[in-house]
Amino acid sequence: xxxxxIGLGHMGGPMARNLLKAGHSLTVFDLVRxxxxxxxxxxxxxxxxxxxxxAEADWVLSMLPSSPNVRSAYLGEEGILARVRKxxxxxxxxxxxxxxxxxxxxxxxxxxxxxxxxxxxxGTAGAEAGKLTFMVGAAPALFERVKPLxxxxxxxxxxxxxxxxxxxxxxxxxxxxxxxxxxxxxxMNLGVSLGLDPKVLAGIINSSSxxxxxxxxxxPYPGVMDNVPAARGYSGGFAADLMLKDLxxxxxxxxxxxxxVTLGAAAQxxxxxxSARGLGSQDFSAIIxxxxxx
Numbered sequence: 001x002x003x004x005x006i007g008l009g010h011m012g013g014p015m016a017r018n019l020l021k022a023g024h025s026l027t028v029f030d031l032v033r034x035x036x037x038x039x040x041x042x043x044x045x046x047x048x049x050x051x052x053x054x055a056e057a058d059w060v061l062s063m064l065p066s067s068p069n070v071r072s073a074y075l076g077e078e079g080i081l082a083r084v085r086k087x088x089x090x091x092x093x094x095x096x097x098x099x100x101x102x103x104x105x106x107x108x109x110x111x112x113x114x115x116x117x118x119x120x121x122x123g124t125a126g127a128e129a130g131k132l133t134f135m136v137g138a139a140p141a142l143f144e145r146v147k148p149l150x151x152x153x154x155x156x157x158x159x160x161x162x163x164x165x166x167x168x169x170x171x172x173x174x175x176x177x178x179x180x181x182x183x184x185x186x187x188m189n190l191g192v193s194l195g196l197d198p199k200v201l202a203g204i205i206n207s208s209s210x211x212x213x214x215x216x217x218x219x220p221y222p223g224v225m226d227n228v229p230a231a232r233g234y235s236g237g238f239a240a241d242l243m244l245k246d247l248x249x250x251x252x253x254x255x256x257x258x259x260x261v262t263l264g265a266a267a268q269x270x271x272x273x274x275s276a277r278g279l280g281s282q283d284f285s286a287i288i289x290x291x292x293x294x
Contacts, residue, residue: 001025001149004057006050006073006080007094008035010236011120012063014127015093015153017042019061022152029053050076051083059149060090066245067096074104086112091146093134095119095174095242097249098164101137105163114142117163118150119170121177123218124237125227131155135173137166168253175250177214178243178267178284184214185288188221193293198224220285229283240287241280244271 001024005016008030016039020026026044029052030036036046047053050073054060060080064070070092074080080090090113092101101117108115116138126132133156136143143159150157160169187210191201198221206216219225229237247268254261274280274290 002027002056002058003149004029004047004050004053004060004080004084005039005044005062006030006053006060007063007065007069008032008039009063009065010124010238011093011127013038014124015061015063015120015132016044018127018130018152019149020044024152027053027057049078050074050080051078054080054084054088057084057088060084060088061149062090062092062094064092064094065242066094067100070094070096070100070104075107081108081111081113084113088113089142089145090115091118091149092116093118093120095170095246095249096167097171097252098137098167101167102164114139114145115163116142116146117166118146119166120153121170121173122155125217126155127153129155133158135160135166135169137161137163137168139163171246171250171253174243174246175261175264175267178247178271179263180212181214181218181220181285182267182270182287182291184212185220185285185291188219188224189288189292192221214285218285220288229285230288234282234286234289237283237285239281240271240274240284243284244268244275244280247271 003024003026005026005028020043027047028039028044029047029050040046105115118134118136120132122132130153132154134150134154135158137160147157160166192198202219202224218228220230222230250264
């Protein structure tokens with residue numbers, strides 16, 4: 001298929017490469033030129049704008065940092081909706097608020113383009129391995145059409161319901177992820193301060209009732225695991241500022257629905273403090289350093 005791929009950062013770049021490996025033809029756009037150059041070297045064609053990328057595509061897929069970025073990519077003068085052909089399906093895998101996802105889907109539908117929200121979980125490792133979980137908000141018929149496009153990037157593809165429900169699932173998942181990472185970080189710091197070897201402690205947790213993804217796949221304590229951000233000075237991965245953004249989306253949703261999210265609110269404040277220190281570009285697991293005592 002001829003796919004326009006918009007957004008080639010830590011997640012979008014490896015996702016696009018997996019589509020290329022599956023034999024799809026890609027035209028790509030990103031505001032960062034080196035990201036575009038890396039995909040062109042892998043076999044993609046470059047476009048000068050999101051709209052230009054979409055103009056001749058059979059599918060459009062986007063992976064962008066925030067709601068304003070997504071709005072600009074789809075609704076701008078040189079945006080996707082200004083140039084895409086009628087009937088071409090649109091898939092947004094960014095993490096944004098459910099209301100924006102539904103507004104964009106409605107705008108797309110008015111000009112004859114079905115649109116699904118399909119945010120992901122699995123981090124950069126999942127993106128590189130093609131093992132992401134896609135949480136899809138779409139009508140059932142569109143979901144069935146979308147699955148073959150997502151398959152080369154996916155370990156799991158879940159239909160969450162109608163438009164916006166994929167985003168609802170994602171912000172709930174990421175709120176729990178932020179909370180669990182803080183819990184693992186506190187636990188690792190405490191155990192090491194009590195004299196435990198961090199690898200021994202992590203091994204116990206990972207074979208006991210405290211086991212979770214933040215411990216057994218993405219442990220924040222340096223030296224415990226290879227190939228995670230904690231092993232490379234918390235570079236790469238999922239930036240703390242992006243976790244802060246997602247926690248903010250969860251808090252907004254909680255206010256709208258009058259739900260109590262005490263631990264989610266506490267996690268948001270801790271990540272806000274970390275970001276305020278100018279460290280938001282580090283991976284979100286670096287929160288362990290905020291929680292350490294001298």
